Amino acid sequence: MTGRRRVTPHGLAAALRLRETGIVIALAAVCVFFSIRATNFLTLDNWQDIAKEVAIVVAVGVGETMVVLTRNIDLSVGSMVGLTAYLTADTLAQHNGAPLALIALLAVGVGIGLGLVNGLLVAVARIPAIIATLATLAIYRGIAFEVTGGQRIAAFQLPDRFLELAASKPAGLPTLAWIALGVALAGGVALRLAPWGRDLYAIGSNPEAARLAGIPARRRVIAAFVVSGALSGLGGFMWAARFPTVDAVAATDFELAVITAVVIGGVNVFGGSGTVLGAVLGAVLVATIANGFTLLRLSEFWKIFFNGLAIVVAVTIDALVTQRLQEALRRRRAEVLAARHQEAEA
Amino acid sequence: MKGKRLLVLLSLVAIAALAAGLAAGVGSAGESRANPTGKSYKIFFLPKFIGIGVFTENGKGGKEAGKELGDTVVYNGPTEPVGAKQVPFIESAVRQGFDAIVISAPDANAVAPALLRARARGVKVVSYDGDVRPDAREIFVSPPLASDIGAFQVEWLGSQIGYKGEFAILSATPTAANQNTWIKWMKVALKKPKYRNMKLVKIAYGNDKPVDSARETQALLQAYPNLKGIIAPTTVGISAAAQVLSQEGACGKVALTGLGLPNEMRKFVKKGCARKFGLWNERDFGYLAVYVAHHVLDGTITGKIGETFKAGRLGTRQVVNCAGVKPCVVLGKPLVFTPQNIDKFNF
């Protein structure tokens, strides 16, 4: 799909800008709806809650986006977050005075190791990503069970300055959200500007062509999985700060939240198209919908239903808007071409 | 290049095989111990799922009882609280010739057919914590009486908010039988004149997941600005709610009570986010369940109300009618945790 658009760099930029229009409109519609219907939806407090809610999803989602761009998928992120969250909490519980940056690095390091295993399984052992990471989802979770031995780390074992990460709001934005914002910016810039970032798009759009063009596809795919692992490690660190009762089942099913955000954000699961901005917007959209319906004093059960329905509606709005805009773009381009050929036809 | 790839592939296969072998080794390690005084039994201890603190504690208590009684106790189960996933474990216990199954069920009905098949083959079934359909078990081991658990939590909250104001309940899943029973008893208690100024405005469900529980708590704070208190009768829910109250700086403004583990709540108790809540000793709970299973097997317990039996360090216990659930054995009154006594508990 994007392969064609990538032919002209100018068209690419235009299309990327267009790609988010649909989801922004969907998000705007959701916000308008809830600000009319729900009390306290438009308060600062509530948006701080939403920011905190999406922070971990965004941090992990940036890595997932890179993997999905290469026409792969990483289903093991929930297990990696859970495992690193426990290791983070466990280490801090034993070394209360350890510098937090060091602990975060440790979590990221473990994540890199886990991500590297995923990358090798996919790129070297040639196991389809969905199967490889389905397997490591089970294996990493199993390791978490073995490591914890059915025990848990509780908040009282953790130092206050660590728990403060989840409570503090410098400049009005929760610290966790600042971290996520930093990750998203770095990821977005890397994908847009770094040569290897562009390689990911090329690999996802057309693996054969990418190989012929001399892109080291295998190394790039491994790198994408390593980034996903690293950010899952960071996500685990954040998780332990936000939910400081950590046990073997921490972040179970979290991969579903991450993949939902990425997919709703318009990252194509068949690779090659999508942006970090889209994934962030996807995460915000999903969290806003969940938040809004919780604020409406609705029956619990209808809430779950409308929550899902709203996602479907948002996807539909996004798709329709995108289709329209692309059509308009194509028509305009065709008109320009036609005009060049025959000045009479304008 | 190709050779190298092959090498990597082969080593991966080797690792997989090794893991399998390792697993096999772990599995064959059984434990059994002869009891000189009585017959020794094989008891399968099946929690809702393995991997979290409370069930690990139940299992430890169960094994402790097994050791004292000379019984073999195997603790195993699925890794998610799903009734359908318990069924293969029941089938397997029956095939291996276990004498009794001690079970806490997330779905009272889904395990019933399998338990009925087990009972048809002579296996005794004891339910604890999460009861199963009455016809599928011999006896239920209850934590404190459901009516007590319900009434106590209303009182714990009332005493913190001066028996006045709006409050919400943060439950686990809408299908959790014990949660629903406790909530039912809370509503019964609320009819007392003492609580007439307390108003239940919302029952929210956090699905026993920290993320969902935190989101629901945040939403409760936003949607009900006059909220005075939250009752969370689930250890996952109360700990997530405490965390949110502490992060939002709402401790003291919104009171929190419910069922929680002292270790998970210690920090928040000290901060004043939860000044009174309760639970029971989970290790004793598993311990009692295995004692009951043993005495069902040796015939001391036949299910008649009023029968007594010895439950090790818990002393002599009686078979009773737990507010309509019968036959039943009760663990005892709930433990109450406050800032004054919290440091005396370590679980």
Add this chain to the structure above:
Amino acid sequence: MTSRQLLGRLLGRWETLLLVAIVGVGAWSATLSPFFLHRANLLDLVTPYVFIGLIAFGLAFVVIAGEIDISVVSTLAVSVVSFAQLVQAGVNVWLAALAGLGVATALGLGNGLLVGVLNLPSLAVTLGTLAAYQGLAFVILSGEGVSSFPAGYLRVGGGYIGNELPIPLLVLLGLAVVLGLLLHATRFGRYVFTIGANREAARFSGVPVARVRVTVFCLSGLMAGIAGVFVYVGYFGSARADAGQGQLLDVVTAVVLGGVDIFGGVGSIAGVLLALVLVAELRNGMQLANLPGDLQNIVIGGLLLAAIVSGNLIRAAQAGGLRIPGLGLRRKEVIAADAEAGVPVNPTVETRQGG
């Protein structure tokens, strides 16, 4: 085709590999536990997973057509609770079952229209309907559910013949045959493969693409309904809104381990069936040996990896003239066959063998 070529092709098939694995895991399980080889155990070990298999059959059609349906587990829940409510309202149990299947098919149709007609991405759509249908199930029947159904009805999904042969196993095998024929021996099945392999090409060659895509989603819904209304209710005797929760990964595992290509165009019902048997057998063996549940998951994960890696190895070996030692015997014949077909024989194959 000579019989030797046929043998070579059979050996290379994914289903063959799964069969070998089933035998291997069986041998391992027999050493793990003395109870494994009992006839009653062997007959019964797939029973708790039959409903997963039925969902996986339906999902296989969707995946082969190049799409995905994540919402199947919620579809199962809706069909189960609709059925239960109707039974409680006094409707004849078989009519209620039929209505349950109708509801499930309608939910599949909903997905199908969004994907097949509006051309929305199926993963995004079904992630949404996964939640929406789950909510619907709770709206229809909240709380702890229904468990009183006529015994005669429950036999279909949970009964035994002669106390040993589970009826749901027969249901699974019967539907495997029917769906296998539908997928591999009808024009519709051929369309499904064609669309999965290349949707544009399928359209140009006159395949009614939209209709077929909508139909596979309906089929997927219907199978989730059958799995729910007959087998889940029959075997577990429980109908409540969270039925099927926590089973999604098992369903997907059966499909992908069964050799269905997640990008579409490749797969078979036999493969999915064998994958289901393999996982069930492995779990059964480990449960009989009382392996902790989490270690069981690790081993299943390892099996997934090992299965694909050995598949890759065999394929690589075949491409290079069967280099792996166990199959070395047939090497000459295959090379001869290749030579016959005009494929140049690579002399370096000889020197690489065993190294």
